[in-house]
Amino acid sequence: PSSTEEKWYSYWEENGYFHSEPDDRESYTVVIPPPNVTGVLHMGHMLNNTIQDVLVRRARMKGYNACWVPGTDHASIATEAKVVQKLRKEGIKKSDLTRDEFLDHAWSWTDEHGGIILQQLKKLGASCDWKRTRFTLEDELYNSVIDCFIELYDRGYIYRGQRMVNWDPAAQTALSDEEVIHKEVQSRLYHVKYPIKGTDEFITIATTRPETILADTAVCVNPKDERYKNLVGKTVIIPVVNREAPIISDDYVDPEFGTGCLKITPAHDQNDYEIGMKHDLEVIDMLNPDGTVAEIAGHYVGSDRFEARKQIVKDLDEQGLLVKVDEIANKVGYSERTDAVIEPRLSLQWFCRMDELSKPALEHVMNDDIRFHPAKFKNSYRHWMENIRDWCISRQLWWGHRIPAWYYGNGDEEYVIARSAEEAFEKAKIESGNHSLAKTDIRQDEDVLDTWFSSWLWPITVFDPDFIRSAEPNSELAYYYPTRDLVTAPEIMFFWVARMIMAGYAFADEKPFSDVYYHGIVRDEKRRKMSKSLGNSPDPIELIEKYGADGTRVGMLFSSPAGNDLLFDENLCEQGRNFSNKIWNAFRFLTMNMDEGESYTPSSEIDPENIADKWMMGRIQSTLKEMEKDFSNYRLNEALKKIYSLVWDDFCDWYIEVCKADQYGENIPKEKLERALGFFEILMKMLHPFMPFITEEIWQRIRDRSAEEALTISPWPEQSDEDFTESVSIFRMVQEQISAIRNIQAEMNLAPKADLDLIIKPKSESAVDAIESASWVYRKLLPVKSFTVDATASKPQASAASVVSGTEIYIPLEGLIDLDKERERIQKEIDRLQGFLKGIEKKLSNEQFVSNAPEEVVDKERRKKADTESSLQKLQDQLEEFSR
RNA sequence: GGGUUUAUAGCUCAGUUGGUUAGAGCGCCACGUUGACAUCGUGGAGGUCGGCAGUUCGAAUCUGCCUAAACCCACCA
Numbered sequence A: 001p002s003s004t005e006e007k008w009y010s011y012w013e014e015n016g017y018f019h020s021e022p023d024d025r026e027s028y029t030v031v032i033p034p035p036n037v038t039g040v041l042h043m044g045h046m047l048n049n050t051i052q053d054v055l056v057r058r059a060r061m062k063g064y065n066a067c068w069v070p071g072t073d074h075a076s077i078a079t080e081a082k083v084v085q086k087l088r089k090e091g092i093k094k095s096d097l098t099r100d101e102f103l104d105h106a107w108s109w110t111d112e113h114g115g116i117i118l119q120q121l122k123k124l125g126a127s128c129d130w131k132r133t134r135f136t137l138e139d140e141l142y143n144s145v146i147d148c149f150i151e152l153y154d155r156g157y158i159y160r161g162q163r164m165v166n167w168d169p170a171a172q173t174a175l176s177d178e179e180v181i182h183k184e185v186q187s188r189l190y191h192v193k194y195p196i197k198g199t200d201e202f203i204t205i206a207t208t209r210p211e212t213i214l215a216d217t218a219v220c221v222n223p224k225d226e227r228y229k230n231l232v233g234k235t236v237i238i239p240v241v242n243r244e245a246p247i248i249s250d251d252y253v254d255p256e257f258g259t260g261c262l263k264i265t266p267a268h269d270q271n272d273y274e275i276g277m278k279h280d281l282e283v284i285d286m287l288n289p290d291g292t293v294a295e296i297a298g299h300y301v302g303s304d305r306f307e308a309r310k311q312i313v314k315d316l317d318e319q320g321l322l323v324k325v326d327e328i329a330n331k332v333g334y335s336e337r338t339d340a341v342i343e344p345r346l347s348l349q350w351f352c353r354m355d356e357l358s359k360p361a362l363e364h365v366m367n368d369d370i371r372f373h374p375a376k377f378k379n380s381y382r383h384w385m386e387n388i389r390d391w392c393i394s395r396q397l398w399w400g401h402r403i404p405a406w407y408y409g410n411g412d413e414e415y416v417i418a419r420s421a422e423e424a425f426e427k428a429k430i431e432s433g434n435h436s437l438a439k440t441d442i443r444q445d446e447d448v449l450d451t452w453f454s455s456w457l458w459p460i461t462v463f464d465p466d467f468i469r470s471a472e473p474n475s476e477l478a479y480y481y482p483t484r485d486l487v488t489a490p491e492i493m494f495f496w497v498a499r500m501i502m503a504g505y506a507f508a509d510e511k512p513f514s515d516v517y518y519h520g521i522v523r524d525e526k527r528r529k530m531s532k533s534l535g536n537s538p539d540p541i542e543l544i545e546k547y548g549a550d551g552t553r554v555g556m557l558f559s560s561p562a563g564n565d566l567l568f569d570e571n572l573c574e575q576g577r578n579f580s581n582k583i584w585n586a587f588r589f590l591t592m593n594m595d596e597g598e599s600y601t602p603s604s605e606i607d608p609e610n611i612a613d614k615w616m617m618g619r620i621q622s623t624l625k626e627m628e629k630d631f632s633n634y635r636l637n638e639a640l641k642k643i644y645s646l647v648w649d650d651f652c653d654w655y656i657e658v659c660k661a662d663q664y665g666e667n668i669p670k671e672k673l674e675r676a677l678g679f680f681e682i683l684m685k686m687l688h689p690f691m692p693f694i695t696e697e698i699w700q701r702i703r704d705r706s707a708e709e710a711l712t713i714s715p716w717p718e719q720s721d722e723d724f725t726e727s728v729s730i731f732r733m734v735q736e737q738i739s740a741i742r743n744i745q746a747e748m749n750l751a752p753k754a755d756l757d758l759i760i761k762p763k764s765e766s767a768v769d770a771i772e773s774a775s776w777v778y779r780k781l782l783p784v785k786s787f788t789v790d791a792t793a794s795k796p797q798a799s800a801a802s803v804v805s806g807t808e809i810y811i812p813l814e815g816l817i818d819l820d821k822e823r824e825r826i827q828k829e830i831d832r833l834q835g836f837l838k839g840i841e842k843k844l845s846n847e848q849f850v851s852n853a854p855e856e857v858v859d860k861e862r863r864k865k866a867d868t869e870s871s872l873q874k875l876q877d878q879l880e881e882f883s884r
Numbered sequence B: 001g002g003g004u005u006u007a008u009a010g011c012u013c014a015g016u017u018g019g020u021u022a023g024a025g026c027g028c029c030a031c032g033u034u035g036a037c038a039u040c041g042u043g044g045a046g047g048u049c050g051g052c053a054g055u056u057c058g059a060a061u062c063u064g065c066c067u068a069a070a071c072c073c074a075c076c077a
Helices: A002-014 A043-060 A076-089 A099-113 A116-124 A139-154 A210-215 A271-280 A305-317 A356-367 A376-385 A421-431 A474-480 A490-508 A540-558 A571-594 A611-632 A636-659 A670-687 A692-702 A726-747 A766-773 A776-781 A819-845 A847-852 A855-883
Strands: A029-030 A065-069 A157-167 A173-174 A179-194 A201-209 A218-221 A235-238 A243-249 A261-264 A324-337 A343-352 A372-374 A405-407 A414-415 A481-490 A513-518 A756-761 A784-787 A798-806 A809-810
Touching: A002 A116, A002 A210, A002 A540, A029 A043, A029 A474, A043 A065, A043 A116, A043 A481, A043 A540, A043 A636, A076 A099, A116 A540, A139 A157, A139 A414, A139 A490, A157 A324, A173 A343, A179 A210, A179 A235, A179 A305, A201 A210, A201 A261, A210 A305, A243 A356, A261 A271, A261 A343, A305 A324, A356 A376, A356 A490, A372 A376, A376 A490, A405 A421, A414 A421, A474 A490, A481 A490, A490 A513, A490 A766, A540 A571, A540 A636, A540 A692, A571 A670, A571 A692, A611 A636, A611 A670, A611 A726, A636 A670, A636 A776, A670 A692, A726 A756, A726 A766, A726 A776, A726 A798, A726 A809, A726 A819, A766 A776, A766 A784, A776 A784, A798 A819, A819 A847, A819 A855
Parallel strands: A029 A065, A029 A481, A218 A243, A372 A513, A481 A513, A756 A784
Antiparallel strands: A157 A173, A157 A343, A179 A201, A179 A324, A218 A261, A235 A243, A405 A414, A756 A809, A798 A809
8 A cells, every 4th residue: 555655665765775975885876867847757757767766776785886866857848838838828928028037937837846756756666866856957057057068169069050940930949850750741732833034934833831932032943854944044923922033953853753843942941941052042031930921921921821821822723823732741840849830940049069979979889888778779879870960959948058158249240158147248348349348238148058958968967067167077976977777768869868978978088877778668558659648648646546656666567678668558557466465465374374472583594305495495596597687688577577476476376385284273383484484585675676665564574674674775685506406396397297186176177175096106216205205295285185106006997197297197086087078188188299299200200300400409309209108108008998 | 762670379578599389477268265365276278470482400580572560760842
């Protein structure tokens, strides 16, 4: 229940188990991908943070100085959009507010909603070092971002320029290329006739955005296109606006597409812009920042661009200039945040040069200094890095780190870069040579920086916000950096991961992390991405309340193979909760077997005479080994499945069963119970990273612990050198035989409690002792009346029989046996084995196989053949007996 | 248009360097409740490993082609 989970969380927190300070242990550092400050926990966060917590908790138990730094991101555009929306509901327009007024609203919104998500992470059990909580817009980190801008400016990486940028008309800001989502949509391709001046002729162009005709300044054809050769150099009349424009030629135009004539709108298309530059064309910006048609266009002024499109098509049609309309599929860019259609727009923005920054970042991923898990993501990383373009870092927003540029002239040309207005003023005086410059004559750039321009510093500045300025790491940064694992979704590889790597090498001359684990996207059962707008995402907090944090964590991890998407299914959480119950019940059972007033100390010693003990320890040891491998490959779900099965199938279904007292009502003998508790403790450790709450609860209940002995800081179980393989295989054999007997019980419809006279006939005398000494196991798990082990036994009349790897099992069933049924049962098994044998014989009779295959493989087949033949013989004898 | 990846039981996935008449969980079927757990136990039925060809003594595994799907990148109107 969540109340106990809360109790243990506070217990951990109050004892400072999640807090880390540098010491002489090896550090294991993880920085959280900071969620949006005003966000609420969604399923993606759940998965992301569950994975991180598993890694961190395990590292902590393995003796590392584990440090998981939490925090939030100011999320410039997302948060600003939310605040704008909220204000709009209150009847306030952003444009009515001053910058400071708006920021006051934004801060109070942040104060109100910020940090909710961090509280939610606690419910999940995230073992973050909360004393280290950071916020990208807090003073220290704010300053570090400004330092970063200045540093890069000084290095010549940052410049200001007029470029074609992705314009989001809803948020009214420029966006980086990464923030544009291209979606394939059905569009219309409009064929429009442009009259050629001084003739009756027309030239027909094709466009998907007819409204941009208003800003056309040329028509372009391919110079090799014979159809239009004679038109080059002539003048067209742009429809609607009746502006004259030249017909030019350029290789860029594909004669095959559309009509082979391209209208050129330099202000609203990247390619057109380049052609415009080349041919020295006029640039007409026909759009206002909000996507409405600007004054300069002369027509449809003030109407939205899509409204204008409809109108212009209608008008063209009326004027007889619209030739035809084709349906085509093309890609349209949408804003990642607002989902508005992006308009390419020429504007003055700040950019960061990427060529130098990307070099080491590419190299160190390709040579595995930084390992990607799964490694396939290296490919797309390389592709992106090799084709990287300059980063538009300015945003026409208020919520964020304000660009530290101050203008002192009349225009935008003259500016200084400075940390403060004061410093800017001094610099400006010098730069301008104008000593009468007043403080009010300088004004700071209105724009803020892209959110990712702050988060790319996250692994550095959470430890040392002054580092970028000082270039001297403080003791924290020196100890914790580089961090170990970065856990994130592939979606933000370019937004964030790639840029952190660039920043790491650029500023710290060192990678920011050694391993990146990319997990999948959380989808619903129909493979749709979980999102608020689709309403297909469960509320994580409700899940936690319903299934417990432990159950929910298990549910998240169960179906989450590395690098593949997770098809979330609430049933998996239910399965997780059921597992919690199973564990709880197992513990309760052991507790019930304690004698009143007696104290029990879990024992780590196993009984060397007890085959079950040795088997259980062997299973634990091999599971530890396998989990080790799974963790090093970041296959957390595999590791979880293994410990899950160890607890449920091995410990609960077999070990506890054989521990049970002989008589109902009797308690398990003290020694046995203490050994069971000893195993239970080990299992709780192995499970703790996945299910921290219930394991801690049981750990504390198994014996009284001091605070220093909390499970969460206890050492990971040690690997033993002892070899248990023989015991494991003997016990396995016993298990198989018991299963075979249960199968007889079921198929013969025996009452489960009906007493059995078991006769076991091993292949050879040598196995008699092993089985004999395990006879107590059979007695625990089956209703055994008599138990005979005899290598020379013969099958009693009217008995059911089975053969398990050569060992025969007889169960006399005088009067109970249904002979037809038994015959049928045996025949079924014979058929199976005969098919099996046929396959082996086919192989062995193939000379090529015998001569070419490795000897051991051939030997194995021969042994299989012999075993199968002997089993088959025994079964056939049994069958024959019935026929007599 | 380039690139990456996937295709194995009704569903979600394992299957290490080719040598298992292919495994797990869920779901399904049958049986089972006198004290750990029906949030459970026991047993069982489900697959010619997308298709076709090839390499090999031997292919779910390697190669080629085909089909289907997913994702990423890109300025074709």
